[in-house]
Amino acid sequence: MKRKLAAFALLTTVSLSLSACSDDSGSGKANGEGTSSSQSTAEFNDADVTFAQQMIPHHEQAIEMAQMAETRASSAEVKTIAQEIEAAQGPEIQTLEGWLEEWGEDAPSGEMDHGDMNHGSGDDTGMSGMMNETQMEDLMSESAADFDRMFLQMMIEHHEGAVEMAETEVQDGENADAIAMAEKVISDQQSEIDQMKKLLGS
Known part of the structure; x- marks a missing residue:
């Protein structure tokens, strides 16, 4: 009987030890992954916030101008x-808001x-290239x-x-x-700048 009890006690001890090792390993991995994800989300600075x-x-003003063109432009290319x-x-705005x-x-x-922003001035808003209210009204009335x-x-x-800000x-x-x-803004918008300059010259 004593041998049986001793053997049972030994098996129980080993089982508990293995279970504890398994639990510790699993929780360590999960915690490590959680910490990594948390650190990745937290990696931003003031420049990132200002950019967004x-x-x-x-972008909102560019879309406003683009919507005017969809109904008022005479050129199919425009x-x-x-x-x-x-x-x-549009999707970039949603992404920026999510960040x-x-x-x-x-x-x-x-x-x-728009009236608070000077045309292409890079004033206190830091948003170079923004149109003011008068310019937007002039565009609409053309x-x-x-x-x-x-x-x-x-x-x-x-x-x-936008390229300057990017x-x-x-x-x-x-x-x-x-x-x-x-980097995508720089690439995409520089390409569109080149297209628009060609249209102006044609």
Whole structure:
């Protein structure tokens, strides 16, 4: 009987030890993964926040201009560029807003007054290429014959401002996803700038 009890006690001890090792290993892996994910989400700096907060209203104004072109432009090429701008920048706005929420930072309200921004001035807002209220009204009031030219001129400057902001993010940002978007903005919008300049010259 004593031998049986001793053997049972030994088996119980071994079983508990193995179970504890297994539990410790599993929880350690889970905790490690959770920590890694948490650290990845937290990797952002002030430049990333500024990029997101400023690019949202910048994109919103580009979409506003593009929507004008869809109904007022006389050139099929201008309408196509406008559609491409809206299709690209709408989803980017949603992504930028999602990042700001994850980072615990405020997103722009979407009610920014264009009149507070100087045309291509790079003033205190830091948003180079933004049109003011008068310029937006002038674009809206242009006749079909002149709309295309004004739209292209304004959108080229607007895109150049976005490229400038994106270059700052590439240089100063920390978040890998934000930097990747900035690089895409530079590539996409520089290509559109080249297209629009060709249309102006034709």
